[in-house]
Amino acid sequence: MMNLSLNILDVVQNSIRAGAKHITIDISESAIKDLMEIIIEDDGSGIPEEILQKVTDPFVTTRTKRKLGLGLPLLKQHSNLAGGDVEITSERGSGTKVKATFMMSHIDRQPIGDIAGVVTILISANPEIDFLYRHKTDKGSYEFSTVETREFLEVKSLSDNTLLNNIKEMIKFNLGDIGVSE
Amino acid sequence: MSQIKSLADLKKKREELKTGLNIRINAIDPENHVQVKVAMATCGIASGAKPIMEFFMEQLERRNIPAVVTQTGCMGYCYAEPTVEIKLPGQDPVVYGFVDLKRADLIIEKYIKTGEFVDGIIPVNYETIDNKE
Secondary structure (H helix, E strand, O other): OOOHHHHHHHHHHHHHHOOOOEEEEEEEEEOOOOEEEEEEEEOOOOOOHHHHOOOOOOOOOOOOOOOOOOHHHHHHHHHHHOOOOEEEEEEOOOEEEEEEEEEOOOOOOOOOOOHHHHHHHHHHHOOOOEEEEEEEOOOOEEEEEHHHHHHHHOOOOOOOHHHHHHHHHHHHHHHHHOOOOO | OOOOOOHHHHHHHHHHHHHHOOOOOOOOOHHHOEEEEEEOOHHHHHOOHHHHHHHHHHHHHHOOOOEEEEEEOOOOOHHHOOOEEEEOOOOOOEEEOOOOHHHHHHHHHHHHHHOOOOOOEEOOOOOOHHHOO
16 A cells, blocks of 8 residues: 555445445544544444454455455554554444554655545445545644535535546645645 | 635536536436446555546546446455456446556547457456356
């Protein structure tokens, strides 16, 4: 994974496979606190307790075809490299919360990458899931919600390539406004 | 083009387009559209599936091809990532492997536009003997 947004894209796949209807991606970065936090929260099926203990072990997965899963282990690796850690809380039937922390100034902290593109891809590929994306920096915060956007535009679905490309542009502009750099 | 900064700009932009072009509105019917599915598990993402998916989203729009671009999970072709499954209306899906931007462009120009196959097809058989008459 070349940057953190790709890790997010990957870890959100777990939420999608867990049948989540609402997924929140919450990013906060602060140079003052020297901390970056990525929280992904869903209302999916949750992780069984016996798996939760060892979910960042690459040889643990809920998949049946192959006994290997690398999404969470990679996130943990990147987080550990940058002086942070991954914390996962989950409850059967009500959802999972993955929180990854990073030391903002750490030389091994990966850049955030094209997070606007990742959010757009997730919206495009999962029209039946509601996404809420928040990004906070020292300068301010930005929030994008698919529910709010659908209501505001009075459309049933955001799956229209023209619209999606415009949404990406809008998110990018607002992130630039609060000083998020790729 | 003016910068889109807020939902209000987004709405305005959409209305401009609606009047200028014959735009498809609301729910699209996937059966009559080209369906593009980009494999996006860890293997796909690590091999660069994201820029490929964005390329399809942008270029299909630019080239005026009504299409639905979505993602799938890992199909077991990790060695051949990024893989893309294309389903033309009324036809069986075809899976392309090792898709870079050049091949993605060829897929749009040749396979999607004219139905001519492009290099890189991964043989996939969706039919099983059980389904055969």
